[in-house]
Amino acid sequence: MEKDYTSRLNKIDDLPAMPKTLYDVLNKLNSDDTNASTLDHIIEEDPALTTKILKIANSPYYGQAGTVNNIKRAIMLLGFNEIKNLVIGFSLSDIFNSGLECGPIDSKIMWLHSVGVGKVAQSISHRLKIGDPDDFFTGGLIHDIGLIIMCHHFKNETLEIFRLVEEKNISFPDAEEMYGLKHTEIGAFLAKKWALSDFMTNIIRYHHKPTSAGEFISFASVLFLANELCDKTGLGLNYDESGKKLLVPKSLHVNVEFVKELVDMIKEEKKTIEENWGNMLLV
Ligand SMILES: [Fe+2]
Ligand SMILES: [Fe+2]
Numbered sequence: 300m301e302k303d304y305t306s307r308l309n310k311i312d313d314l315p316a317m318p319k320t321l322y323d324v325l326n327k328l329n330s331d332d333t334n335a336s337t338l339d340h341i342i343e344e345d346p347a348l349t350t351k352i353l354k355i356a357n358s359p360y361y362g363q364a365g366t367v368n369n370i371k372r373a374i375m376l377l378g379f380n381e382i383k384n385l386v387i388g389f390s391l392s393d394i395f396n397s398g399l400e401c402g403p404i405d406s407k408i409m410w411l412h413s414v415g416v417g418k419v420a421q422s423i424s425h426r427l428k429i430g431d432p433d434d435f436f437t438g439g440l441i442h443d444i445g446l447i448i449m450c451h452h453f454k455n456e457t458l459e460i461f462r463l464v465e466e467k468n469i470s471f472p473d474a475e476e477m478y479g480l481k482h483t484e485i486g487a488f489l490a491k492k493w494a495l496s497d498f499m500t501n502i503i504r505y506h507h508k509p510t511s512a513g514e515f516i517s518f519a520s521v522l523f524l525a526n527e528l529c530d531k532t533g534l535g536l537n538y539d540e541s542g543k544k545l546l547v548p549k550s551l552h553v554n555v556e557f558v559k560e561l562v563d564m565i566k567e568e569k570k571t572i573e574e575n576w577g578n579m580l581l582v
Contacts, residue, residue, distance in 0.1 A: 320341065395580060486504070
């Protein structure tokens with residue numbers, strides 16, 4: 300990233316702060332004594348979050364209409380991991396719900412793309428036994444956070460990059476490279492500011508270029524593939540329409556069958572993700 304952008308970033312005093320709930324979930328739930336009551340306490344400290352989780356838990360999607368009256372029951376019925384995912388999702392939804400309008404993207408498109416990448420990365424991690432699937436869900440949710448910052452604080456430059464995508468028929472990351480401003484670098488800048496783990500910082504920085512990720516190559520490759528699959532299946536944001544075929548990182552050592560299974564999974568879950576998680580921004 301150009302030096303003057305770094306200094307401009309340093310001067311922006313309304314960059315989003317790390318949501319307290321996300322901080323609690325990442326710190327308290329990643330220790331070995333993680334249990335349902337830790338999660339229960341984190342949620343109940345925040346009445347607005349409690350209301351949101353109960354509303355979602357009682358939605359038709361989970362088939363529990365009117366029967367979930369407290370967080371303990373929600374965890375029992377929906378499962379620890381699903382509630383944890385919802386908590387992480389809600390903790391970030393305000394950042395996404397910030398009136399984003401920038402070229403072809405808006406808040407909802409960005410949100411669905413991020414949830415989609417999170418879900419797909421979680422599944423790839425689980426299937427290939429690479430890293431912790433839950434960390435990949437969180438990583439997917441925040442992998443493009445730099446793009447949100449770009450849209451808010453470098454809007455003219457971002458629109459110019461979208462114009463280059465159209466004019467030169469190139470991918471968004473290639474246009475960024477040409478222009479000299481990258482959402483991956485801005486995202487990594489924020490990840491450092493939030494004191495996120497090296498895992499998070501590196502998958503954010505290298506999710507479009509995993510071969511440069513050094514020891515984080517397989518983690519960044521999982522995010523890269525999840526991002527490619529969501530772009531190509533039209534789940535949320537679809538800014539890479541350059542007609543190039545799907546790229547699968549060699550470092551993952553997967554075959555065509557594996558990729559086909561993932562595509563089928565996305566097609567099956569697409570409607571659910573769009574309806575259930577899409578509505579979270581409105582709750
Ligand atoms: Fe990206
Ligand atoms: Fe992305």
